[in-house]
Every structure is written in C-alpha cells, then in structure tokens.
Amino acid sequence: MTTAAPVKTQYEAVIGLETHCQLKTDTKIFCNCSTEFGTPPNTNVCPICMGMPGVLPVLNQRVLEYAVKAGLALNCQIAPYSKFDRKQYFYPDLPKNYQISQYDLPIAEHGWLEVDVEDKDGTLVRKRIGITRLHMEEDAGKLVHGGSDRLSGSTHSLVDYNRTGVPLVEIVSEPDMRSGQEAAEYAQELRRILRYLGVSDGNMQEGSLRCDVNISVRPVGQEEFGTKVEIKNMNSFNAIERAINYEIERQIEAIESGERILQETRLWEEGSQRTISMRIKEGSSDYRYFPEPDLGPIEVTAEQLEEWRSQLPELPAKKRERYQSELGLSAYDARVLTDDRAIAEYFEAATAAKANPKLAANWIMGDISAYLNEKRLSITEIPLQPETLAELVELIESNTISNKIGKDILPELLVNGGSAKKLVESKGLTQISDTGALEAAIDAVIAANPDELAKYRGGKTKLLGFFVGQVMKQTGGRADPKLTNQLLTQKLNG
Amino acid sequence: MIDREQVQKVAHLARLNLTSEEETQFTGQLSDILEYFEQLSELDTSEVAPTTRAIDMSNVSRPDQLQPCEDREIILESAPDRDGEFFKVPKIVNAE
Structure with missing residues (x-):
C-alpha cells in the first residue's frame, strides 16, 4: 500500500527593480547650485531649487546627454519628443509640494540588459532583463526627525535641501527577475554600465545608487501576479539579495498559513536581517501628474542622437564576450577584468603592447590588485604603466627571468615605474638557463x-x-x- | 459633471478641509466650469496630436556651469521657521 504525500506547492518570485541613480554633473538639474556631497546643510540651495515664486527652472544640458546615453547603453528607444511633469505630494523633503519628473513621455523606453546567473548546477546562464523605462527627475532633500531618530515620536523635523534638485535617472525594470541573485546581478550590471558611461559614480553608501524592489510570489504555473510588496533601504548588492530571499520566504510562509499578503512598503533592517512593515499603501497613490508648465518639451534630433551614440564606450557585456572569444580568457577572468572600466582599459593597453593576455590578466588580478587594495589606489594612479607590465610578462615568457624574480621586482615597478627590462639588467637578475x-x-x-x-x-x-x-x-x-x-x-x- | 464624492477626494488630495456648505457650493461651481470647457468637445480632434503647451518651443537648456547662490541666509530667513542652518517643519503626521 502506498500513501500519497500531499503535493507541496512550488512557488516562484516575481521581482522588478526601480533604481534611482544620481547623474555625475557639477550642477543641479534645473539650477546652477552645486551637487557636491557632504557639504554643510542648506549650502547648495537657491531660489530655484527652493521653489520660490516667479523663478524659472532650466534644464541642465548634461543631464539630458547623460540620460540619453544611459538609455542608449540600455538598448532603449530614445523618445523623439519628451517632456517633464509635476508629481504632487505633500512631504517636506521637497519645498515645492511637487517633484519635477517625467510621467507619460519618458526620455527612454523598451530597453534591456543581460546578466549571467548561476543555475542550480552552477553553470552560467545568460538572462535578458527588460527595462520598462528610464526618466529624468530631481532628487528630494533630507529630513532629520527631531526628538526621535524615527518619524513616529518626533515633535518636528529639520530639513536639509542640499540634495533637492540633484539630477537623477529612475530606471524601471520589467518584472523579469525570479531570485535575489538575479536581482543583485541586474543591479550590479546596471551600475557597471552607468560607470562605464561616466554618467554616475553609483556609490550606494552615499546614496547615488538606490534600488527599490517590487516583489510578489505565486504558485509555479500561475499566470497572474501575487500581491506585490515594495522593499526599500538596501545599501549594498548583497543586502538586495538577502532582503529578497528573506521576503520570498516570508511571503510563502504567510500564504501557506492562509494569511493575505498586504500591498505595502517594507524596510530592510540590516541589523536584524529582516524586512519590517513601513506603511500600507491605500490603492495607488494619486500624484495628479500634469505637464510642467515652466519647462519646454525636449526634442532629440537624429543628428544629436547619433553624436551621443558615437561617444559610447565599449560596454562591459561586449568586453566580457571579446575577452573570451578573442583573447581566450576564462569567463571568470573576463568578468573580473571588466568590472571596472579603468582596469579593463589598463589590461587592454598591456595586451596592445603585446603582453600575453592570460599572463597579463593574472598579474592584474593578482599582485597588482592586491597592491591597489592595500594602498587604496586606482589603477590609473600607479607609476607602473601597462607597457611596463607587458615588458615584465615578456621577460618571464621568454625565460629571461623567473616568475619568482618577476614577483620580487614588481613592488619596485609599482612604486617607481620605469622599464622592467632595464631594472632586470641593472640588478643582474636575468635567469640562468645556461x-x-x-x-x-x-x-x-x-x-x-x-x-x-x-x-x-x-x-x-x-x-x-x-x-x-x-x-x-x-x-x-x-x-x-x-x-x-x-x-x-x-x-x-x- | 462632478459629484460630491469627487469634490471630497480632490479636497483631500489638496489637504483642504471643506464644510458641508462649501462642498455643495464647489460641486456646483466646479461642474459649471467643467461644463463650460466641455463645449470644446464639439470639435473633432481625432486627427490632432495631443499637445502639452501653447507655445511652440523646445530644448531650452543651459550648460552645466556652477554658479552658487550668493546668500543662503536670505533663503533660510524667508522660511517660516528654522533651526540654525536647517529649515524646521512641523511634526509629520502621515508619510504619504
């Protein structure tokens, strides 16, 4: 006799990300105030970003350029006609009671990016994640709640408007992700692309890259989405992954025990490693968007678009592929080397100087990276030039010096630069092969x-x-x- | 055109407290205004692209050049309340 075990329902998560990314401009999106981080409260303010009556905001050209470049790099269609809108809400982080954003005509739509995620067997699988839209908007100010470190219980709030009007792009993904790992990969690739473009520094600690997660779970095979929950307050990629994994478990448990999932915003608490309820969303908010009357529409001409397109650098995905197919590097090496554009360019300069790619890669990922980490330096800041690295690699490859000697003289080259060949000769370090x-x-x-x-x-x-x-x-x-x-x-x- | 419930909703969104008499008054007045505008619907606009503005001009922009505001004291002083270099706002009752 067999007893049929009850079939356990399998669930899958449906995840989308909304990413706010600060653009690396000198001035704010609609006025000439500085965007510098960490200045004393309310030093970077003027009548325009403070929303005084009678002022006229004017779009920063570089914001448009950066937004379009980001849109192009994310394979989006750039809108030939775009505009700004007012999003109304009452909260003192903005002095105007509205935020200038883009509603129905965003600058870019319908894009995608690709990530490599590990499947259950540990093999890398490429996955395309859709980008719904990318739009420009102004950031809000920072609130300090008086009398309490939390909003509840405070008697008043203090406001610092330095960040008000700092240019952002908001990038909304399709609900294409299914795990915390996929979401973290997506966010990292997004940041990598924006950094390659030079449009953002993507610093999560300083808040120049902020990811909000929308997540629901549903039984595998079910078409319609479950009730979605928004999670905020993750300040690392690792936290995004952990917050999502926690939330998937929480939602499945709730459903299994017959609870209803509430549509709400939850905060990730790093200390306790869990999400906590912040507020219940009462239907969708009514922001009463309307066209911003102070700003004219934006028309990106075909010529302008082509000019910006021609300025795009080779992007990380392309580099990863090329390093493997043309230079014979492993997927892992290609990934490590292309994570940072400066490192990738250093590597390419070394191979252009005829360095063996695999050997050059090993030196860069090994001893040179260790030195950079220890000294907190960027690869562009060291006297060791990529051409010298190529020389060093060649000396080892041709058996003129041993790998050991190479490691021994590296510190001197890192600090003083110069020619590897001359250093080896002057020190009499050539290998004895006689x-x-x-x-x-x-x-x-x-x-x-x-x-x-x-x-x-x-x-x-x-x-x-x-x-x-x-x-x-x-x-x-x-x-x-x-x-x-x-x-x-x-x-x-x- | 517009009913009392809609007036109450709009008032709530604008954080206005209306008396019952005001609700009646505004329901009538707002309906009159909307009906007046409704005359425009007589025109066939099915072939006309939507516009967001009356002036034909686009791409007004400025270079990314720093020009800090000279005197932040004037700005801080013009706020209803301040606390040192911060603006001070009343207790926030509801986050949304």
Whole structure:
C-alpha cells in the first residue's frame, strides 16, 4: 500500500527593480547650485531649487546627454519628443509640494540588459532583463526627525535641501527577475554600465545608487501576479539579495498559513536581517501628474542622437564576450577584468603592447590588485604603466627571468615605474638557463650536502625540493626552475 | 459633471478641509466650469496630436556651469521657521 504525500506547492518570485541613480554633473538639474556631497546643510540651495515664486527652472544640458546615453547603453528607444511633469505630494523633503519628473513621455523606453546567473548546477546562464523605462527627475532633500531618530515620536523635523534638485535617472525594470541573485546581478550590471558611461559614480553608501524592489510570489504555473510588496533601504548588492530571499520566504510562509499578503512598503533592517512593515499603501497613490508648465518639451534630433551614440564606450557585456572569444580568457577572468572600466582599459593597453593576455590578466588580478587594495589606489594612479607590465610578462615568457624574480621586482615597478627590462639588467637578475652554469651550481650544492644526498638515494626522493631550494639560494633565485629540476634529478639519480 | 464624492477626494488630495456648505457650493461651481470647457468637445480632434503647451518651443537648456547662490541666509530667513542652518517643519503626521 502506498500513501500519497500531499503535493507541496512550488512557488516562484516575481521581482522588478526601480533604481534611482544620481547623474555625475557639477550642477543641479534645473539650477546652477552645486551637487557636491557632504557639504554643510542648506549650502547648495537657491531660489530655484527652493521653489520660490516667479523663478524659472532650466534644464541642465548634461543631464539630458547623460540620460540619453544611459538609455542608449540600455538598448532603449530614445523618445523623439519628451517632456517633464509635476508629481504632487505633500512631504517636506521637497519645498515645492511637487517633484519635477517625467510621467507619460519618458526620455527612454523598451530597453534591456543581460546578466549571467548561476543555475542550480552552477553553470552560467545568460538572462535578458527588460527595462520598462528610464526618466529624468530631481532628487528630494533630507529630513532629520527631531526628538526621535524615527518619524513616529518626533515633535518636528529639520530639513536639509542640499540634495533637492540633484539630477537623477529612475530606471524601471520589467518584472523579469525570479531570485535575489538575479536581482543583485541586474543591479550590479546596471551600475557597471552607468560607470562605464561616466554618467554616475553609483556609490550606494552615499546614496547615488538606490534600488527599490517590487516583489510578489505565486504558485509555479500561475499566470497572474501575487500581491506585490515594495522593499526599500538596501545599501549594498548583497543586502538586495538577502532582503529578497528573506521576503520570498516570508511571503510563502504567510500564504501557506492562509494569511493575505498586504500591498505595502517594507524596510530592510540590516541589523536584524529582516524586512519590517513601513506603511500600507491605500490603492495607488494619486500624484495628479500634469505637464510642467515652466519647462519646454525636449526634442532629440537624429543628428544629436547619433553624436551621443558615437561617444559610447565599449560596454562591459561586449568586453566580457571579446575577452573570451578573442583573447581566450576564462569567463571568470573576463568578468573580473571588466568590472571596472579603468582596469579593463589598463589590461587592454598591456595586451596592445603585446603582453600575453592570460599572463597579463593574472598579474592584474593578482599582485597588482592586491597592491591597489592595500594602498587604496586606482589603477590609473600607479607609476607602473601597462607597457611596463607587458615588458615584465615578456621577460618571464621568454625565460629571461623567473616568475619568482618577476614577483620580487614588481613592488619596485609599482612604486617607481620605469622599464622592467632595464631594472632586470641593472640588478643582474636575468635567469640562468645556461646548462653549464647551472650544473656548476648543482654540483656545489650536492657536494655540500652529502647526508641529504645519501637519504635521497636511499629512497627519500621528497628531498628534491630541498635541493632545488638550495640551488635557488645559491643563484639568488635566478636559476631556471624547469631546467634546474631536470638537471638535479639526473645528477641525484646518477 | 462632478459629484460630491469627487469634490471630497480632490479636497483631500489638496489637504483642504471643506464644510458641508462649501462642498455643495464647489460641486456646483466646479461642474459649471467643467461644463463650460466641455463645449470644446464639439470639435473633432481625432486627427490632432495631443499637445502639452501653447507655445511652440523646445530644448531650452543651459550648460552645466556652477554658479552658487550668493546668500543662503536670505533663503533660510524667508522660511517660516528654522533651526540654525536647517529649515524646521512641523511634526509629520502621515508619510504619504
């Protein structure tokens, strides 16, 4: 007799991201105030961003350029005709009681980006995630709640409007993601693209990249979405992944125990590693959007669009693919090298100077990155030029120096730059690959260690390593390791 | 054209407290205004592209050049209340 176990319902999550990204301009979106981070409260304010009566906001040209470039890089269609709208809400983070944003005619729509995510077997699978829209808007100010660190219980609030009017693009994804990992990959790739373009620094700690997550769960196979919950307050990619994983579990548990999922906004609490309810959304908010009368429409001409398109750099996805197909790097290496545009360009300059790509990649990802991390430097700040790295790699590849010597002289090259070849010559570090010279060194070592020789010949062949070490010591590390091994084995056995 | 419930909703969105008499008054007045505008519907606009403005002009923009405001004191002083270099606002009752 068999007992049928109750079939456990399988759930899947449906996830979309809304990302606010600060554009790297000198001035605000509609006025000439500075966008500098960390200045004393209310120093970067003027009558325009404070919404005084009679002022006229004027669009910053660079904001449009950056938004269009971001749209192009995300494979969007750029609107030939676009406009700004007023979004009304009552909250003192904006002094005007409305935010200038874009509603029905955003600057860019219908794009996508691709991420590689690990499936259950650990193999990388490419996944395309749709971008619904990208629009320009102004950021809001910062509130400090008096009498309490939380809103509830405070007697009044203090407002710093420095951030008010700082240019943002809001990028809305399609609900195409199914796991925390996919969402984190999406957010990282998005930031990588924006950084490559030079339109944003994407710093999550300073709030120049903020991701809000919309998430619901539904039984696998069900067409319609479950009730969605919005999660805010994640300030790292890792936190995005963990918040989503927590929320998926929470929603499935709630459904399984017969609870109703409430449409609400929840906050990720880093300390307790959970999401907490912030407020219940009463239907969709009524922002009463209407066209911003103070700003004219935007028409991007075909010529202008082509000019901006021609200025786009090679993007990370393209680089990853090219590093693998043209340079023969592994997917992992390609991913690490292309994470940061400056590193990728350094690598490319080294390979352009004829460095073996795999060897150059190893040096950059290994010793050079370790040095950069330790000294908190960017690769563009070190005296070691990519051409010198190419020289170093060539010296090792041609057996002029050993890899060990290469590692030994790297610190000096990192600090002083200059030519690797000249440094090797001036220090007399060229590798000894001459059989005669090596044999002389080996003979001397064997003669000096009769006991070890006897043990070796008695069967303790592990002592080969000891002899190699002695030869290296004798030659100041310059002995060709391969040849040394070969000659030593012959002599020890002979 | 517009009913009392809609007037109450709009009043709520604008954070206005209306008396019952005002609700009656505004329901009538707003309906009159909307009906007046409704005359425009006589025209066939099915072939006309929507417009958001009456003036034909676009792409008004400025270079990204820093020009800080000279005197923030004037701005801070013109607010109803301040606390040092912050603006001070009353207790926030509802987040939405």
